[in-house]
Amino acid sequence: MSSELPTILSQPGAEARLCVHTITTKQLSLEECLAEFPKRGVSGLTIWRQALEGRKLAAVGRRVREAGLELVSLCRGGFFPASDAAARQRAVDDNLLSIEQAHGIGAPLIVLVCGAVPGQSLAESRKQIADGIAAVLPAAAQAGVRLAIEPLHPMYADDRSAVNTLRQAHEICDALGSPESLGIAVDAYHVWWDPELEAQIALAGQTGRLLAFHICDWLTPTCDLLNDRGLMGEGCINLREMSAWVDAAGFAGHREVEIFSNRWWAAEPRHFLEEIAASYRRLYS
Amino acid sequence: MSSELPTILSQPGAEARLCVHTITTKQLSLEECLAEFPKRGVSGLTIWRQALEGRKLAAVGRRVREAGLELVSLCRGGFFPASDAAARQRAVDDNLLSIEQAHGIGAPLIVLVCGAVPGQSLAESRKQIADGIAAVLPAAAQAGVRLAIEPLHPMYADDRSAVNTLRQAHEICDALGSPESLGIAVDAYHVWWDPELEAQIALAGQTGRLLAFHICDWLTPTCDLLNDRGLMGEGCINLREMSAWVDAAGFAGHREVEIFSNRWWAAEPRHFLEEIAASYRRLYS
Numbered sequence: 001m002s003s004e005l006p007t008i009l010s011q012p013g014a015e016a017r018l019c020v021h022t023i024t025t026k027q028l029s030l031e032e033c034l035a036e037f038p039k040r041g042v043s044g045l046t047i048w049r050q051a052l053e054g055r056k057l058a059a060v061g062r063r064v065r066e067a068g069l070e071l072v073s074l075c076r077g078g079f080f081p082a083s084d085a086a087a088r089q090r091a092v093d094d095n096l097l098s099i100e101q102a103h104g105i106g107a108p109l110i111v112l113v114c115g116a117v118p119g120q121s122l123a124e125s126r127k128q129i130a131d132g133i134a135a136v137l138p139a140a141a142q143a144g145v146r147l148a149i150e151p152l153h154p155m156y157a158d159d160r161s162a163v164n165t166l167r168q169a170h171e172i173c174d175a176l177g178s179p180e181s182l183g184i185a186v187d188a189y190h191v192w193w194d195p196e197l198e199a200q201i202a203l204a205g206q207t208g209r210l211l212a213f214h215i216c217d218w219l220t221p222t223c224d225l226l227n228d229r230g231l232m233g234e235g236c237i238n239l240r241e242m243s244a245w246v247d248a249a250g251f252a253g254h255r256e257v258e259i260f261s262n263r264w265w266a267a268e269p270r271h272f273l274e275e276i277a278a279s280y281r282r283l284y285s
Numbered sequence: 286m287s288s289e290l291p292t293i294l295s296q297p298g299a300e301a302r303l304c305v306h307t308i309t310t311k312q313l314s315l316e317e318c319l320a321e322f323p324k325r326g327v328s329g330l331t332i333w334r335q336a337l338e339g340r341k342l343a344a345v346g347r348r349v350r351e352a353g354l355e356l357v358s359l360c361r362g363g364f365f366p367a368s369d370a371a372a373r374q375r376a377v378d379d380n381l382l383s384i385e386q387a388h389g390i391g392a393p394l395i396v397l398v399c400g401a402v403p404g405q406s407l408a409e410s411r412k413q414i415a416d417g418i419a420a421v422l423p424a425a426a427q428a429g430v431r432l433a434i435e436p437l438h439p440m441y442a443d444d445r446s447a448v449n450t451l452r453q454a455h456e457i458c459d460a461l462g463s464p465e466s467l468g469i470a471v472d473a474y475h476v477w478w479d480p481e482l483e484a485q486i487a488l489a490g491q492t493g494r495l496l497a498f499h500i501c502d503w504l505t506p507t508c509d510l511l512n513d514r515g516l517m518g519e520g521c522i523n524l525r526e527m528s529a530w531v532d533a534a535g536f537a538g539h540r541e542v543e544i545f546s547n548r549w550w551a552a553e554p555r556h557f558l559e560e561i562a563a564s565y566r567r568l569y570s
Contacts, residue, residue, distance in 0.1 A: 118505040118520075118521040119521045121523060121526075122478065122480070153439060153440065154438060154439045154440070154478040154479075155438065155439070155440040155507070155510075157477075157478035158503055158505045158507075158520075158521045159505050159506075164478055164480075165480070167480075168480055192442075193407065193439040193442035193449055194439075195407070195449075195450070195452075195453055218443055220403040220443045220444050221444075221510070222440070222443075222510055223510075225440075225506070225507055225508075225510065235403075235443075236403040236404045236443045238406060241406075
């Protein structure tokens with residue numbers, strides 16, 4: 001992966017919905033992201049909370065807008081389940097803080113990685129997730145920030161999320177009375193295997209819950225459960241088909257590139273950014 | 286993990302349904318398995334096909350019985366999908382061979398890891414799986430060998446199985462007309478996360494399809510997608526609850542210990558066998 005590739009000429013409009021997560025190019029500072037993303041046609045930015053550390057929230061939001069980028073969402077809230085009530089309250093408090101942060105930078109959405117506790121029943125964790133979301137929803141509504149439940153791949157059911165299918169995300173939205181401030185994030189990596197995928201995406205559209213769409217690819221073989229995601233086109237996910245389902249469901253927001261990859265993180269980050277833009281164009285042009 | 290632990294005294298009957306797969310103790314030859322398993326109270330044996338290489342089938346079956354072990358199943362058939370018809374026919378031929386082998390050694394069951402092709406749609410792979418099973422079912426029926434569809438964890442949907450839930454396994458059984466020779470293998474590792482698990486196990490009982498139950502554990506963290514399974518009790522799977530569901534569904538067969546683990550494979554195999562028997566007793570006594 002050479003770092004000396006020429007800058008790929010932009011095809012105007014092809015990247016109109018291209019958003020990149022700060023974690024994807026985590027070697028770049030927020031300032032570098034703001035400088036580099038627009039050069040490659042990236043028009044949206046999703047900020048991970050660690051990128052906010054030590055910064056003034058309003059200033060971050062202003063600089064993102066001045067760079068010509070749309071602030072798509074803040075990653076991430078959630079992790080509600082815990083084995084004791086005090087820890088669950090700390091999780092609620094941290095989610096309230098994330099809502100303040102999203103409001104402060106002007107992000108309209110927080111993605112929720114819901115959480116799980118190894119050895120605690122998944123049913124109990126799901127109940128705690130619903131309770132935790134219910135506890136923070138009023139603050140989200142007041143702040144004008146929406147929350148998106150992101151079902152995580154079942155390989156993360158032990159300690160990251162007891163919500164592993166879009167059906168389960170819908171069930172939580174239903175159980176909480178389908179509040180306006182609550183919706184669903186569809187991440188291709190987590191849900192591509194689901195036999196109900198097309199129907200559940202359509203349902204998310206019909207119910208007004210389809211709030212975010214994350215893309216990357218599934219590699220064969222996958223060598224690490226966390227940090228071996230592929231660039232779009234490197235793997236086996238039916239991204240073109242899935243994107244058509246998302247579009248058909250009425251979603252017109254950004255397609256967010258969220259890639260955790262030890263391999264790509266070892267590459268020169270500006271080169272990686274070129275490759276992201278190029279693979280995005282191949283997929284959607 | 287010392288190899289010098291004393292042999293744990295047997296509690297008569299506690300291991301009555303304990304079966305171990307030859308792959309679990311793959312450092313042991315088949316002869317060593319036949320000598321060592323009964324000493325630890327193991328009463329069932331599932332043979333992986335590689336253990337049959339270069340052996341006379343009838344003699345293998347006779348020696349297993351002479352060792353006092355019940356031959357529970359042969360692992361594994363399947364891998365039906367392929368991108369061209371010739372490769373799919375080779376898969377059918379190999380499954381016909383596995384039926385001959387099971388018949389030859391006197392195993393009543395073959396477990397099917399159904400297969401998948403990276404980049405081929407999962408729907409197409411599922412169709413090819415159903416077609417492949419249909420092509421070999423008559424030979425299975427004639428040989429008195431049953432076939433068990435084993436849904437694999439969704440993290441194997443790329444290249445190992447497009448059948449990732451018990452619901453999907455039921456759908457294939459339904460589509461093929463619920464033949465007597467076809468059923469389902471429930472492997473705790475693959476299905477523990479499934480929100481429909483209890484109901485789908487019950488359905489497998491009601492339909493006479495519950496043919497096998499595999500156990501091990503899910504580790505946190507899991508460091509390898511293939512070979513980092515835990516011994517029962519090392520991880521987070523609700524094995525006691527799941528076993529109760531399996532029993533309630535009317536399944537009275539062996540509980541088969543199938544553990545792929547680079548960590549345990551590095552231990553002295555007789556010690557590992559002691560640990561398997563001890564963890565089994567802790568779970569079921």
